Amino acid sequence: MDPLSEVLGHLRPSRPLARLVTSAGDWCVHFAAHGYIKVYAVLQGHCWIALDGGEPVALDAGDCVLLPGGGAFRLGSDLTLPPREPGADQGRGPDPGEPPSLDAPRQVTFIGGAFTLPGPQAALLLSALPPLIHLDGATGQDAVRWPLERMERELRDERPGSHLMAEHLAHLVLIQALRLHLERVGTTQVGWLFALSHPEVSRTLRAMHADPAHAWTVQALAKRVGLSRSTFAARFTAVVGLAPMAYLTRWRMLLAAERLASGEETVARIALSVGYESEAAFSTAFKRVMGGPPRRSGRPLRPVTAPRT
Known part of the structure; x- marks a missing residue:
């Protein structure tokens, strides 16, 4: 997808x-x-x-x-x-x-x-x-x-x-x-959405979204598109506005926040599903990205108001 x-x-x-x-x-x-x-x-x-x-x-x-x-x-x-x-x-x-x-x-x-x-x-x-x-x-x-x-x-x-x-x-x-x-x-603006028109960056975004729990590294992503690590990292950051691992972490936390809001899974299970073997490491990353500790229920942190004709 x-x-x-x-x-x-x-x-x-x-x-x-x-x-x-x-x-x-x-x-x-x-x-x-x-x-x-x-x-x-x-x-x-x-x-x-x-x-x-x-x-x-x-x-x-x-x-x-x-x-x-x-x-x-x-x-x-x-x-x-x-x-x-x-x-x-x-x-x-x-x-x-x-x-x-x-x-x-x-x-x-x-x-x-x-x-x-x-x-x-x-x-x-x-x-x-x-x-x-x-x-x-x-x-x-x-x-x-x-x-x-x-x-x-x-x-x-x-x-x-x-x-x-x-x-x-x-x-x-x-x-x-x-x-x-x-x-x-096209690719005239910065952001993940506009990066979808960039052939190399789009391919790495597809990979991260297809398997967010995978132990991705900048080197592995660069290899997928035939670029050196430094060239890929610089190009991804310039096009997306975030470094590759920062973008991956953000996507993982958004997926986790949705599952936490349902209240049907433990924090440990959700952490594992987005690539964290340690619940403590996941909680630290979640708090840094989402602005508060993970909760199994309740409103998502930092909601975006998006709105009568």
Whole structure:
């Protein structure tokens, strides 16, 4: 399994929300810092979005934007207007089956979706992403728009199984958006996510994720890709932003945190499953990486808030 699938496989999007909105005239809405990953897809018209303290980004029909960081932002036709709070009649949803129209001046129709990513693995993904990802209409956003539209319909119609369907669709939205983002930025950014586009580093990430309990060494990983130890270590660190063993330790601790949260296994057994023969050594590493001692139950340490459309 590739590392992105491995990470995403541990994530379970929950609390999905979706809304189809049509707004006309001049408007601006301010969203406070939140606990969701938010995504918007513009179906018709034009609007603007800006993180607090950031530059405005124009959104045209076909554009999508992903907000993984949970930061405050403004959305509207004119961001210089005094902002209203969400739900303050900034738009209305068209009747089911009613096609959006552009009869009113400066009308825009968009779908807004939101969901959370609970669990310690969310930190690994969200920390690798910028706070705003803009996917313009030229880069194939139908891949994001379709599951977002379907998620809105599922939550609106409330058919049997609709909530579970919406959770799966939220997962699909995230995967498609990440694929498009990776295709666009390639290896121009630092982080494990962008390292997946780097042939040599990606191969070593696959190896570590496939068998995290293995007694990996920098020398063994370098040998797998035909590089000297020093060249491999320098290249991995430059691309991922962490040294090879530091990355491996972090991944092991995230896997351990998930199993600890279930409360079904002993600390000693979990330690062995992620490559530690000594419970004491595992506890020391866990406290260093996760900020506290391992516990068999309770909330994961250092949760990442990830967040209402």
